[in-house]
Amino acid sequence: GAGVSQSPRYKVAKRGQDVALRCDPISGHVSLFWYQQALGQGPEFLTYFQNEAQLDKSGLPSDRFFAERPEGSVSTLKIQRTQQEDSAVYLCASTLSDRGDEAFFGQGTRLTVV
């Protein structure tokens, strides 16, 4: 596809359930980012991949959050034992290189934990 694709667009999970959010970056893009955006707030950095290597995971809020990009393309953000405070939009972005160029964002996955 032409842009960054995220699925599902919407996810409702019961508290305690595990969820997996998928990101398909633009083909050939080296860098991939995950963000969490609460209502009315700016996106908060979660983690960064350069190809398959996770170079920065300092933004992951707890050990319930796990991200992977095993083949350097598609990435999955997994949240275990979801809590109500995990309710947010999860955004994925990719960039062509690792040199601070323009980031392309997906439309996000809106997670609601009930």
Next chain:
Amino acid sequence: LAKTTQPISMDSYEGQEVNITCSHNNIATNDYITWYQQFPSQGPRFIIQGYKTKVTNEVASLFIPADRKSSTLSLPRVSLSDTAVYYCLVGATDNYGQNFVFGPGTRLSVLP
């Protein structure tokens, strides 16, 4: 990590020029300044990036004074469709995880 400060909100009218200023007093030598735009229910979209002086593209201009402690995004002749949140980011290309740290942004409302 350079922290940015922007106005929380601004109002404008169609056809006016809008200038949004961002303060980044502790910007580092290698840091670039990047602006993104976000509409409701969409991911942010790149607008413009610069290091110093002035950068212009088909959408906006970015003015950066010599001390680089602030920057101004200028949107010429705004329309209703420019109503969005605008984010100013600073970060170095060699400090990648920190390069995309968003603040709360400026909520621009364009009125008819």
